[in-house]
Amino acid sequence: MNINNYKQYISAETMMGPNSIRILEELFNKYPLQVTPDDAILDLGCGTGITSLVIAKETGARVYANDLWVNAEENGKRFEKWGIGKQVIPVCEDANDLHFKEKQFNALVSIDSYHYFAGHKGFFQEKILPFIKDKGVVLIGIPGLKDKYTDRAEELLSDWLGDEAYMFKSSTRWKELIGSSDRVESVKTWEMDCFSKAWDEWLAVDNDFARGDKRHFEAIIEPYTCFVGIYIKLK
Ligand SMILES: C[S@@+](CC[C@H](N)C(=O)[O-])C[C@H]1O[C@@H](n2cnc3c(N)ncnc32)[C@H](O)[C@@H]1O
Numbered sequence: 352m353n354i355n356n357y358k359q360y361i362s363a364e365t366m367m368g369p370n371s372i373r374i375l376e377e378l379f380n381k382y383p384l385q386v387t388p389d390d391a392i393l394d395l396g397c398g399t400g401i402t403s404l405v406i407a408k409e410t411g412a413r414v415y416a417n418d419l420w421v422n423a424e425e426n427g428k429r430f431e432k433w434g435i436g437k438q439v440i441p442v443c444e445d446a447n448d449l450h451f452k453e454k455q456f457n458a459l460v461s462i463d464s465y466h467y468f469a470g471h472k473g474f475f476q477e478k479i480l481p482f483i484k485d486k487g488v489v490l491i492g493i494p495g496l497k498d499k500y501t502d503r504a505e506e507l508l509s510d511w512l513g514d515e516a517y518m519f520k521s522s523t524r525w526k527e528l529i530g531s532s533d534r535v536e537s538v539k540t541w542e543m544d545c546f547s548k549a550w551d552e553w554l555a556v557d558n559d560f561a562r563g564d565k566r567h568f569e570a571i572i573e574p575y576t577c578f579v580g581i582y583i584k585l586k
Contacts, residue, residue, distance in 0.1 A: 492578055
C-alpha cells in the first residue's frame with residue numbers, strides 16, 4: 352500500500368488522532384488481507400471513515416463503516432463525496448451491541464478505537480467473534496503502554512489522559528484480554544513501528560486536540576506509550 356495515494360484525504364477534517372492510515376499501512380503490510388469484491392469487512396470505530404476509504408480501495412471488498420460518535424448520515428455524505436458510496440456502508444452502533452448477521456465478515460479492522468470498549472476479558476469472544484467467518488482475520492491497531500510499563504497506565508498517563516488512562520494497556524496484556532476460543536487459530540500482539548510518523552503527522556495538524564497532545568508528548572506520550580498491533584486468525 353502506498354500512503355501517498357491517500358494524502359488528499361488525510362486532513363484536520365478527517366483525523367481524530369495519530370495518523371490512522373499509518374497504523375493501517377503497517378497492519379496491511381505485515382498481514383495483507385486476502386479478500387475478493389464479494390467479501391465483507393467491518394471497520395469498527397471508523398470515526399470519519401478515512402480508514403474505511405483506504406480499506407475499500409486497497410482490498411476492493413465491501414466495507415461496513417461502523418462508528419458511535421460520528422453518525423451514519425454524516426459518514427454516508429462523505430463516502431458519496433469520495434466516490435465510494437456504493438462500496439462502503441455507514442452504520443452507527445455501539446460495539447457492545449452490534450446487530451450484524453452471524454459470520455457476516457471475512458475480516459474486521461479497527462484503528463485507534465478498540466481500547467475504548469474492549470478492554471475486558473470475554474469481550475472478543477462474546478461481542479466480536481460471532482460476526483466473523485471461519486478462516487477470517489482481525490487486524491487492530493491501538494494506542495497502548497510499552498511492555499516494560501505494563502499495568503502502570505494510571506500512574507504514568509493520568510496527567511495526560513485523566514480517568515481514561517486505564518484504557519492504555521501493553522501488548523502482553525492485550526494478548527491475555529483477547530484470550531482464546533476453539534474458533535481461534537492464533538493471536539499475535541506487538542509494539543508497532545509506525546509510532547513516530549503517526550504522531551508527527553498528528554501533532555502537525557491545526558486542531559485543539561493535537562495542540563493538547565503536543566503539551567504532553569515529550570514527558571508522557573513518547574517515553575511510555577506505543578501503538579499495539581493485534582492480529583487474530585480464525586480456524
Ligand atoms: C480516536 S477515534 C478513531 C477513529 C478512526 N478509527 C480513526 O482512526 O481515525 C475513536 C473512535 O472510536 C469510536 N468508539 C468509541 N467507543 C465506541 C463504541 N462503544 N462503539 C463503537 N465505536 C466506538 C468513536 O466513535 C470514535 O470515532
